[in-house]
Amino acid sequence: MGDQDKETIVSDEEETIEKIEPEDIEVEHSDNNENDHAEELAELRKELESLREEKEAALERSLRLQAEYENFKKRTEKEKSAAQKYKSQDLANELLPALDNFERALKVEVNDDNRNLIEGITMVYSQLEEALKAQGIEKMETLNEQFDPNLHHAVMQVEDEEKDSNTIVEELQAGYMLKDRVIRPAMVKVNK
Template sequence: MAQKKRIVIEDDNDKTPLEEPTIPPNPDDAADQPLDAADSPKALEEKLAAAEAEASENRDRMLRMAAELDNSKKRAARDLDDIKKYATENLIRQLLTVVDNLERAIASAAPDNENGQSLVDGVALTLAEIMKILEKHYVSPIQALGEPFDPAFHQAMCQEESTDQPPNTVVQEFQKGYLIHDRLLRPAMVVVSKAAQDGQTPEKTVNTNA
């Protein structure tokens, strides 16, 4: 007896559909697509201009910071130099009082007294040594007598009428002034001339504001 064959009928709907192969995009096709508004030439130019402006601003800021740093270094160097130059200013100012007393002692000594002359010579030598020390520390006296009055270096104690000096001239010095390097250590205390009135004896006017 012959065997029966089993026939299976496949339903097309039961078949799993085959996946279509993925085709990579063609770069040339992108050129055919319309540009986004953000990528338009005008937008790109605006972005470039903004980037250039920001770069310029950052460069200017960097230059300003560099200049400020350089100025700070220069100021610090000047301050340090001033400290070195004027560190002894207070000490020397006090020492000038000793110089004043020595000068007064020399000026008040009787020239005809032999013993007094020996004392004067000794004081003069002491004064000379002190002046050498001051000179080593860049201290120098201010020239005042016969010079035009300068409030930056002279302190007017009074005015005196004068016929042989032009007005506003230093005609007398009460106390010497000194400089340390180029800085005023103390002003010279002086008498300043003024024009004499016709037919009157020259007189001295005290400056009450001194």
């Protein structure tokens, strides 16, 4: 039954109950005396009032349950959306050490003996980076940026007159973000 049908039934019942006024209730006259009629009428009025209160309480419970259900649905959708948005974080955390090792391997001096090996490592490294980018995981740019404790982890400080204060002068380990979330802060050297 749709919400509109429920509202129609509830409003019809309200109209019916509201139309019945205690004064409108007819009591059959019998040989009983007037006190019996007054007691009967008072009892019927109490019963009517009790029914009105029950109806109001049921309506209030129904509305409260409906609101709780709507809140539950919204909360569940929000959690599902967040889980979907950041689903690749665990995989990224597992792959980042391998990427670091690839970067170290690529820093080796290239000569005729290792040229082909370095080219192969470069290709695999590029494929891994592209796969991570496709999942929304990207390396942070840090050199010459202002130090931000939310994005960077300062492990050293240096004094360089040519650089501005609080500027990153060297990246020791790359930092990565998954969409708008930092999954690993960059380890950097900062100018004092």
